[in-house]
Amino acid sequence: MSHQEDLTAYIAAFVAELSKTGVKDVVISPGSRSTPMALVMAEHPDLRIHIQVDERSASFFALGIAKATRKPVALLCTSGTAAANYYPAVIEASISRIPLIVLTADRPHELRDVGAPQAIDQIHLYGKNVKWFVEMAPPEKTEEMIRYARTVCGRAAATASSYPQGPVHLNFPFREPLIPIMDENMFELPERVGGYVEIETGRLSLSDQTFASISEDIASYTKGVIVCGQLDNSEFTDEVIALADKLKFPIIADPLSQLRSGEHDGQHIIDAYDAFLRNEEAKAALKPDVIIRFGAMPISKALTIFIKENRTARQFVVDSGAGWREPTMSASEMLYCDEALFCKKSARLQEQQASLTICKNGSPSMNLPKNS
Structure with missing residues (x-):
């Protein structure tokens, strides 16, 4: 199985699950390392894609959509300082309790801390300002890893949406080549209807x-x-x-x-x-x-x-x-x-x-x- 097949299946499963959780809007700051995720997202029929070149502007644009709709919005950027430019909006989302799903592309592990371009330490980049952080596993097209991608996505959306609402951060290490194999059937999922993790959130009350x-x-x-x-x-x-x-x-x-x-x-x-x-x-x-x-x-x-x-x-x-x-x-x-x-x-x-x-x-x- 080729690297591109692994990449495509893994990301397509994640994106399909993202839509199933109820996410409708995705704000993308274009960049090289985030190419596979951006291309797959653009192909999903139920996602509204908003392109904002400037990362700081993009992050506050996403914040505004989430605040207006009261639903989580996905935010995608490439590796390096692009992710750092999201920081002010992440802090605002945390303090204001606004649901954001921040997706940052990253260099693979072998290109970290060795002077590779556009590579910074993105592990826990936003510190305590996010409700949850995950360093995603490298893409694989195995049943277990497809289930993993979908489960993490479901948990991320639920965590962002549960009270108090707030931002979550998923960091994706991608190896080259970064071009996925586009297939009209790539979003077809196994027989199970809905997400791999069905999470119901409720309102706090008193006796x-x-x-x-x-x-x-x-x-x-x-x-x-x-x-x-x-x-x-x-x-x-x-x-x-x-x-x-x-x-x-x-x-x-x-x-x-x-x-x-x-x-x-x-x-x-x-x-x-x-x-x-x-x-x-x-x-x-x-x-x-x-x-x-x-x-x-x-x-x-x-x-x-x-x-x-x-x-x-x-x-x-x-x-x-x-x-x-x-x-x-x-x-x-x-x-x-x-x-x-x-x-x-x-x-x-x-x-x-x-x-x-x-x-x-x-x-x-x-x-x-x-x-x-």
Whole structure:
């Protein structure tokens, strides 16, 4: 069996699996060593190929697609400093929790650390900024290695997509010749339908008992604030608006929260907080008993100071990624739960508690909104 047959079968299996995982968009920065992967990807009927010559531009272009679609995007480049130019976007993807599958071509092992052109150390190139790194095995057309290529691909897509979402890095060593044997049947896979590894990801949640306890605690406070930072969750906006309506709490909305515009009427949204939180009288008037926080820490320094100054308030930080987005050291509880789900269940429990209060007392125990 020739080297080119090994190369073609191995890469075709990987690319076919990439499509089966749900990846639709591939951004390619053209280069010599990545030629076999690029050519095979271009032949796949279900992949949208975007060519961006400049690697830095390409990486942020891919980042934008992934952020808009909330689905992993594959990013391909050749060996050497081309891969290094992806670094800023990889860091951004890591911090912003955006799914990227970074594919870097590399020199084979015998051409590393011997002065070969366009050869740098690409092992763990992006350090802790990726969720997972794999140095791929050299291409072979054996049943075991085809299964290996597909399994790694499935795991990479699942890792990038699972919460917290983020980038993964696969490094492919390719030997010359780099031209694959193009065949219209190269994407035909064995009888098994779907991927070799079927991975289901779900949303983090809390137990019903914990939800009930937290809901009861929140209901005991009459003066609260909801703080929303950057958060890419299509369901979150409607659910947090509904929760704010039930609680009669204002929402301090960061520019990246996606709450400052939309179909809602905006009556709960505070967007000019950076200005009035610098005013002592305004801060005193807003002083909360409880703060519920979602998403990344907002960029406003005035808001950061406000949160620190209210450490005596009960502060809940809700995070679907089970991370630690808490630079103020003011949180009372870290709640690892999907943000939209938390709002939905909490709003429902608040409504139930209000109904019980009406039944017992004849009137609702809540602050009614004032007419503006």
